[in-house]
Amino acid sequence: MPTYFEKKQLVTPGELLAEGEYMAGSNTYAENKKVYASRIGLANCDNKRVDVVALRSFYFPKVGDMVIGTVIEVGFSGWTVDIKAPYTALLRASDVLSRPFKPQNDELSQVLSGGDLIVAKIASYDRTHDPQLTVGEPGLGKITRGQITKVTPSKIPRVIGRKGSMISMIKQETGCQIILGLNGVILVTGKSPDDEDLAMAAIQKIESESHTSGLTDRVTQFLKEEKAKVEENKNE
Amino acid sequence: MNEKPEKLIDKKGLRLDGRKVDELRPVKIEVGILSNADGSAYIEHGKNKILAAAFGPREMHPKHLSQPDRMVLRCRYHMAPFSVGERKSPAPSRREIELSKVIRESLEPSVFLEYYPRTGVDVFIEVLQADGGTRCASITAAALALADAGIPMRDLVVACAAGKIDDTVVLDLFDTEDKVGCADVPVAFMPNLNAVTLLQMDGILKPAEFEKAVNMAIEGCKKIYEIQKEALKTKYMLIQAEEEVEEE
Numbered sequence: 001m002p003t004y005f006e007k008k009q010l011v012t013p014g015e016l017l018a019e020g021e022y023m024a025g026s027n028t029y030a031e032n033k034k035v036y037a038s039r040i041g042l043a044n045c046d047n048k049r050v051d052v053v054a055l056r057s058f059y060f061p062k063v064g065d066m067v068i069g070t071v072i073e074v075g076f077s078g079w080t081v082d083i084k085a086p087y088t089a090l091l092r093a094s095d096v097l098s099r100p101f102k103p104q105n106d107e108l109s110q111v112l113s114g115g116d117l118i119v120a121k122i123a124s125y126d127r128t129h130d131p132q133l134t135v136g137e138p139g140l141g142k143i144t145r146g147q148i149t150k151v152t153p154s155k156i157p158r159v160i161g162r163k164g165s166m167i168s169m170i171k172q173e174t175g176c177q178i179i180l181g182l183n184g185v186i187l188v189t190g191k192s193p194d195d196e197d198l199a200m201a202a203i204q205k206i207e208s209e210s211h212t213s214g215l216t217d218r219v220t221q222f223l224k225e226e227k228a229k230v231e232e233n234k235n236e
Numbered sequence: 237m238n239e240k241p242e243k244l245i246d247k248k249g250l251r252l253d254g255r256k257v258d259e260l261r262p263v264k265i266e267v268g269i270l271s272n273a274d275g276s277a278y279i280e281h282g283k284n285k286i287l288a289a290a291f292g293p294r295e296m297h298p299k300h301l302s303q304p305d306r307m308v309l310r311c312r313y314h315m316a317p318f319s320v321g322e323r324k325s326p327a328p329s330r331r332e333i334e335l336s337k338v339i340r341e342s343l344e345p346s347v348f349l350e351y352y353p354r355t356g357v358d359v360f361i362e363v364l365q366a367d368g369g370t371r372c373a374s375i376t377a378a379a380l381a382l383a384d385a386g387i388p389m390r391d392l393v394v395a396c397a398a399g400k401i402d403d404t405v406v407l408d409l410f411d412t413e414d415k416v417g418c419a420d421v422p423v424a425f426m427p428n429l430n431a432v433t434l435l436q437m438d439g440i441l442k443p444a445e446f447e448k449a450v451n452m453a454i455e456g457c458k459k460i461y462e463i464q465k466e467a468l469k470t471k472y473m474l475i476q477a478e479e480e481v482e483e484e
Contacts, residue, residue: 010472012465013383014346014391014428027388029348036428038348038388040472055472056386058274058293060352086293086355127353128304 003050005043010055012040017050025051059085059153059183061122061131066140068148068181069133071116074109077101081118081133084153084183089131091120096135117143119179119187139179146177146189149200151207153184158215159206166206166216173223174199198226240416244401251413253282257406260396260456265377265467267384275385277467279377282410283367288377290385292357301356306349308356311340313374315363335371336361342375342395342424342434348388357387368411369397375424375434376464383468393433394464395424396456398449400441405448407456421446423453427461 003018005011017028017035024030027039028050037043041052061067061083069089073080078092093101093108112118119140120133135141151159159180160167171178176190176199186203190196202219209215245251255261261282270276273289280286296302313335317326328336339361347357359381361374372395379393399409401417414420419439425432432454441449 010469012392012468013389014426016428029388029390031429036390038390039386040383040468054386056275056384058386086295086352088295 003045005045007044008042010040011037011043011052013038017043017052018045021048023049025049027052027054027057054154057154059083061085061087061089061125062182063122063125065122065182066119066179067122067133067183068117068119068143068179068185068187069183071112071114071118074113076103079108079112081120083131083133084185085131087125087130089120089122089133091118091133091135095123095133096141098136112142117148117187119143119181143187146187147193147196147200149186149188149203151184151186151203153182155207156180156182156184159186159203161216166219169216169220170199170202170223173220173227174202194230198223201226241412244413244416245404245406251401251406253410257404258452258455260408260459261410263460263463265380265463267380267467267471273381273385275381275383275387277377277380277384279373281369281373281376282408283365284363284370284373285365286370286373286377287362287364288374288381289360290357290378290381290387291360292385293352293355293387294357296354296356302354305353307347307352307354309340309344309347309349309359310356311336311343311359311361311378313339313361313363313371315366315370319363319366335374338434338436339371339375339378343378343382343393345431345433346379346389346391346393346426347382348390351388357382357385366411368409368414369422371395372397372422372424376460380464380468384471391426391428391431392461392464392468393424393426394457394461395422395434396453396460397422398453398456400439400445400449405445405452407452419445419449421449421453423450423457425454425457427458
């Protein structure tokens with residue numbers, strides 16, 4: 001029962017990964033007791049379970065995920081929201097209004113209209129229905145201030161860093177509040193647009209340089225230098 | 237080459253472009269070259285130059301075409317007006333519509349369509365320069381575009397043709413050989429699963445010749461597969477380094 005890869009080896013779709021009593025984990029599939037990769041990624045074997053960490057994928061909705069979406073349509077009893085997934089999500093009016101919704105009394109477009117951004121959680125999703133969103137928890141709802149930046153969904157863990165080291169460092173250095181949507185959309189809210197720009201520049205730096213080592217240190221350095229520059233400009 | 241050449245294979249056993257009977261044209265592939273597409277690939281197969289772009293999975297438009305139990309794969313094979321000697325009308329011809337279908341059907345077995353019901357994936361194939369065997373090169377590039385878009389696949393699909401010229405079975409026909417020769421057998425193949433997803437024949441072959449042509453085409457597919465795999469990996473080498481850094 002051999003495996004045919006080294007740890008963290010780059011594999012392409014269709015590559016034979018293991019033969020015998022192995023379990024097919026994420027981004028793999030099993031056929032005739034053989035495990036193959038189904039996406040390009042890095043292979044890993046843990047306790048007879050073969051996984052591939054996908055290097056290329058897209059956001060796929062999962063119940064409980066926090067996402068940031070754009071309202072694209074106001075409907076009769078709710079809104080259609082683009083969450084950068086294969087499906088558009090639905091947000092029901094009764095969920096937002098937190099009281100029974102009566103079409104004759106409430107004008108939905110006054111609550112949320114096309115183009116509005118919302119932070120929401122995925123309340124339900126299965127193969128037969130489009131994902132439903134909820135904003136019924138603290139911290140969720142319409143975004144009224146701050147700026148939006150986007151990264152590839154697979155890079156979100158990189159922005160968070162190990163045990164949240166990266167994101168808490170950026171928050172601390174810039175004094176901004178940062179909300180990460182698991183669909184790759186990031187909301188940055190700070191005291192001034194300059195702070196927000198700084199935090200966003202740091203996030204974009206992570207995305208473009210995420211393959212280099214000592215990234216957390218270099219982003220810290222980057223933020224400190226940028227802040228020093230701003231101070232200088234003020235003094236002049 | 238406007239007039240019909242008398243012999244397609246010379247006394248030394250070399251073909252018009254100097255290749256041996258079982259030799260492929262040079263193949264060059266690049267992955268991820270279009271920033272607006274979810275996945276893309278560019279292939280140069282001899283003088284063929286083809287771009288493939290994949291979009292999705294995304295909501296199906298028009299909606300009534302979506303399927304409740306699976307994702308819908310759509311392909312569009314199109315030749316640029318300047319891709320051939322005589323200007324080709326940009327409107328889709330009978331041949332292009334047929335090739336779109338043939339390419340779609342050769343890719344469908346490789347994609348896990350049942351994973352994402354009610355969605356659609358679009359693959360656009362644009363032939364910038366054509367020199368025989370574009371359907372095969374298109375399939376090779378389209379499979380890469382799908383893989384680059386992050387769509388789960390059973391295997392990559394790779395395609396290559398064989399045929400018969402001057403009573404000899406040869407690999408990978410180019411335009412003149414295709415037009416003047418006796419037969420052309422394009423084959424699309426999933427190398428790891430050892431499965432054929434496309435098999436066509438244009439012309440007349442004896443059963444023994446047909447078998448020889450199919451086997452020769454599959455051998456050609458396997459050679460192109462190595463190039464295809466390498467092209468896909470090259471793009472992701474950098475990202476692999478990044479993951480290793482994370483490990484530290």
